[in-house]
Amino acid sequence: MRIVSLLPAATDIVAELGLSARLVGRTHECDWPPREVARVPVVTGADLDQDRLTSREISDAVGGSAHSGSSLYTLDGEALAALRPDVVLTQDLCDVCAVSYRKVSETVRLLDADTRVLSLEPRTLDDVLDCLVTVGELLGVRERAERRRAELRARLDRVRAAVAGRDRPRVVAIEWLDPLWPAGHWVPEQITAAGGTPLLAAPGEHTQPMTWEAVRAARPDAVLVLPCGFSPERTVREAASLTGLPGWAELPAVRAGRVRVLDGPSYFNRPGPRVVRGAEILAQVLHGVEAGEPVTPSEVRAL
Numbered sequence: 483m484r485i486v487s488l489l490p491a492a493t494d495i496v497a498e499l500g501l502s503a504r505l506v507g508r509t510h511e512c513d514w515p516p517r518e519v520a521r522v523p524v525v526t527g528a529d530l531d532q533d534r535l536t537s538r539e540i541s542d543a544v545g546g547s548a549h550s551g552s553s554l555y556t557l558d559g560e561a562l563a564a565l566r567p568d569v570v571l572t573q574d575l576c577d578v579c580a581v582s583y584r585k586v587s588e589t590v591r592l593l594d595a596d597t598r599v600l601s602l603e604p605r606t607l608d609d610v611l612d613c614l615v616t617v618g619e620l621l622g623v624r625e626r627a628e629r630r631r632a633e634l635r636a637r638l639d640r641v642r643a644a645v646a647g648r649d650r651p652r653v654v655a656i657e658w659l660d661p662l663w664p665a666g667h668w669v670p671e672q673i674t675a676a677g678g679t680p681l682l683a684a685p686g687e688h689t690q691p692m693t694w695e696a697v698r699a700a701r702p703d704a705v706l707v708l709p710c711g712f713s714p715e716r717t718v719r720e721a722a723s724l725t726g727l728p729g730w731a732e733l734p735a736v737r738a739g740r741v742r743v744l745d746g747p748s749y750f751n752r753p754g755p756r757v758v759r760g761a762e763i764l765a766q767v768l769h770g771v772e773a774g775e776p777v778t779p780s781e782v783r784a785l
Contacts, residue, residue: 484506491573659709676769704740
C-alpha cells in the first residue's frame, strides 16, 4: 500500500504503526522520525516564508488570526499523481496548520486512480489516540494499532499516577504570540493529566484570540509557551513580544520563575502519538516528576 501523508501528525501515526517504509509522499513539514522521512518525496510547499515573518505578520497574512483564512500551503498535483498513492492522509481541522481538505479532495478527484482520502479531525486526547486505530484499520494493521493505543494510554495513566495528590498549579498555555492565543483542543487535557489546572481554554475547544488583560487577570502559576509551528529557538527569538507586555514581571508565574518554552510542533500542536510525551514533559515542568524518559534541553527551556 502506497501512502501519502499531507499532515505531519499523520506521518507520526504511520511511523508509530511501523509503516514508514510505505510512505511515498509527505509534506515539507513532516520531520519525524528524521531519518525515515528524509527519503520520502515532498509534495507540498508554503506560500509564505514564515521564517522571515513575525507572528503578527503571519497572522495578518492569513486573515488576521492564526487559525482562519486561506491555507498557507500549496500541493503539487502532478507530483502527487506520479506517486500513485493508494491512501492520502489529510485533515479538515485547520487550514493554516496543513494543506486544506478541500484542496486535497479537489486534487485527488483529478487523479486517474482509486485513491482513498482519510481526513483526521481529532479534538481531544482520546480522539488523538483513536486516530491510531482509524489509520491502522485503513492500512490493514488494526490489531497493532490497538496495542499501540493501549500502550500510549498506559503511559498517560502513569503520568496521572505520578502527580496524584499534588497541588495543581494554574496554567496558561500560549499557542500563538501575536495575537495571543490560548492552546485548546487536547492541550488542556495534557495539562490536567500532568497535574495542572488549565486556564483560558477548555478541553476540545477550538479557541479564539485572547487579550493580554485576560492573561493578567487569570494570574497563572505557570506559563507554557508553545507556538504552533515554531521551534523553541524560534520562540525564544520572538519572546520579546510576550515578555515586553505591561505587567509581565508581575505575573505570579514570572515571579516564581515558572515560564517555560516547549517544543510545540513535536509534542503539543500536532494531534499525533507524541502528545503523550508532551504530558510526560509537563509532569516534569509542573512538578519535577519523571513520568517517562528524562526531559532534555531541546524539549524544555526557561524563559
